[in-house]
Amino acid sequence: MDRSAPVIWWCRRDLRVDDNPSLLAALQSSPNLIPVFIWAPEEEGQFQPGRFSRWWTKQSVALFQRLLGRLGSRLIIRRCSDTAQCITQVVAETGAKAVYFNHLYDPISLVRDHEVKTALAKLGVECRSFNSDLLYEPWELLDSAGEPFTSFETFWNRTLAMPYPPPFPLPAPHQLPPVSPNIDSTPLEKVDWFQTPEQEASCDQLRFKWKPGVEGAVEKLESFLTNRLTSFEADRAKVDRDSTSQLSPWIHIGTISVRYIFYRVCQQQAEWAAAASSPLVPPQALPSITNSCKDFLQQMGYREYSRYLSFHFPFITERALLAHLRACPWRLDQAAFKAWRQGQTGYPLVDAAMRQLSSTGWCHNRMRVVAASFMVKNLLLPWQWGLKHYWDAQLDADLECDALGWQYVSGGMADAHPFNHIIDLEKEAQRFDADGEYVRRWLPVLSRMPTQHIHAPWRAPHAVLAAADVELGFDYPERVVTAEESARNMAEACHVLQHCQASGSSD
């Protein structure tokens, strides 16, 4: 084949030039590389991006386009409603001999990639795809009988015990070939990233809190490694401080590589182990640091596992979420839903979580669990309503992770609590926000509540409320539902649910 014929490098959620195997392979196959980004949100139906996710995509693509420009190339952006049709169009325009891209694993992408490959095959255009998102290929991680693992624990243990290390992050090319100016690209500002101008305006504050692109990702990672990784084991469940990495938005869009993160953590751990050999650092400090690194990598491991399962058991993410809850007798209380969304339930931990999520697009996994659980099990609101709100609010909206989270929260996994288990919010608060500082951060009006009363202001003596200048119902709302009401409502719902299950009317 003509070695100089162009190749298309199809960029999706791998908006980086570091550790990008499809990019390097494309460069080796042709001196004529055309990077292409296709924006077709309608194609994703109900799971097309929410507003914060759209903001993140727009910003990330803008920075990526600029990066490619600095390297001598040019990102071709196409706005369309059908990706396969769009990419065959670009192939025809450019005379490309091949399309190179990295894998995505969510069911929508799997279907779309299949369509693209089929369309290109008909045109005699080579299609090559690579893994840029996993430590090992799924077929490298098998048990001694050659079968896939079926539990996270065995899967992860095997990952860590492989006889040879995972691929090292690949280097970035120093230069990219120029792209013909004749190839049309939609100017970034002309792309309708948002559904309305007001939707875009409501994302205004994100720019003060998040720094998209590879630079922001590396900054965030290094800050985490320097300041928090050593105490991750002890602190990761504490929501009253920045205890975790907050890398999920960049990981999702692929501006930073999970393999790069993996190796930076291993490298950092090795440095700490070396420092621990010095006479000033006693050996007992080291296990805690080691455990913290292992613990953090295990958080990354949950993400690995979700994609591993989608290879070996594709059905696990293709089915509708929480199907067995379809028969649940939800209370379609709009006022309660609004209180939940606005963080006005009267439960400080839930309200703080919802305000953080709405304000910043992110909150700690524990808080996502607490708020989602409250919404489903205390308010008995349809999980679809909450999912929509999260999907719209989350900056890191990711179908596989989101599915995992909701299934875990709602009792859809074997090792989770069953559906009828209602979280004890005050116990959760004691575990995750023992000092009450998370609540004070997001509900400043409760600042002067003593710690012992801050998570249950409805139980505080009047003198305490007066000294704290808090008037329930004025400064802070009364509870939208009491614990007793929740328990009673759950009992009724379970009764109906069990009855339906017994009759086999739900699948």
Place this chain on the structure above:
Amino acid sequence: MDRSAPVIWWCRRDLRVDDNPSLLAALQSSPNLIPVFIWAPEEEGQFQPGRFSRWWTKQSVALFQRLLGRLGSRLIIRRCSDTAQCITQVVAETGAKAVYFNHLYDPISLVRDHEVKTALAKLGVECRSFNSDLLYEPWELLDSAGEPFTSFETFWNRTLAMPYPPPFPLPAPHQLPPVSPNIDSTPLEKVDWFQTPEQEASCDQLRFKWKPGVEGAVEKLESFLTNRLTSFEADRAKVDRDSTSQLSPWIHIGTISVRYIFYRVCQQQAEWAAAASSPLVPPQALPSITNSCKDFLQQMGYREYSRYLSFHFPFITERALLAHLRACPWRLDQAAFKAWRQGQTGYPLVDAAMRQLSSTGWCHNRMRVVAASFMVKNLLLPWQWGLKHYWDAQLDADLECDALGWQYVSGGMADAHPFNHIIDLEKEAQRFDADGEYVRRWLPVLSRMPTQHIHAPWRAPHAVLAAADVELGFDYPERVVTAEESARNMAEACHVLQHCQASGSSD
């Protein structure tokens, strides 16, 4: 005189062993030193400490007591209602030959110190006092005619141009003499620092935000020098970040010395000037750094000036505050006052400031000005009500600084705006919180308001409010008063005020 007879070292708002001239002088005069702290809040009448100030005093005394213990000494704490009587009691019990202490400058302390000196003189006990709180003695700062300066600008210029430097902070002794176990001291936990247990409980959150004692002060200072001093000139007016030092609580209680701060800043400036000689740093970076250091020292200079004036013109702080406003026809609107206190006026900048002050005991000088001004001039509420709230809420409550602030805000100083000038809140917001991040921090419910609307949500189109999930009156209050109403109310009040002044019925 018997050289070994004890001397009493009377500790007040100089709770440190570094740069403490009365301490070193006492050590040189006797090997038998007795440190004494007297707690007599009622003596201070209407200006006895507010709750946050009580918390700060308790914590600072506890740490100071511990520090003296580590140095081999013991702090004698006495709870009483009359300081002069109390200290003569200690003198009698101990056979002390002298009492050494450092100056305080507020009128209450001046009267009290005079009474103490008189009482001790009658007993033939020497009384020696020192300056530990000023860069220069007031009599060293005179104009060429030997008269005191009467403007801050000339006062401060002279301070910086003195031919010899101010006293260098004195070193701390490595050890202190033991104190006889026979001298009674009220155990720290038995002292009634607060008026009610609920008042104490409402200070619970302060321990997460403030670190009392000399260690906390040094940490705060060094953090400021390292991270913010270089950009102080450009950033000090920005309230959406930690732009200033936040040292006022420690400076007030004397756990850190202003002379130490002065020299650390000068030292840091010299280091930056030296670094600026390196070829990597162009000369143009230096002026901004130099100006920042000068600017910061000038903030300290306002504090110096207030005490300078109290020496040369003692009347300036002894008179009642805002006397000429006594005839003002205040609107005694309790609901408006509550909205102001709780940060629910409907004006985001004011509400954010009040929530920060209530939550943490501190807010930026600009915000104290904005909120105080709104309370007096927009709501026409009596300044005494606001003062009480500030005094209760401020961690750094300091009579001289507070007086200066209220006089400046309320038009009581010649170079301030006149009383009838109403701050344009939106212009203030543009100057001090241009990105709206301060408001988002303290009013999370407004997070998704676009920056252009966040300071005036009442003017935002409905679509913007909807996209931001903000319902005025539900999520965030309507305005307690409009700008037009404020202007009208002020005009009426000024009319009455002028009439009263014309008739000479107010002084």
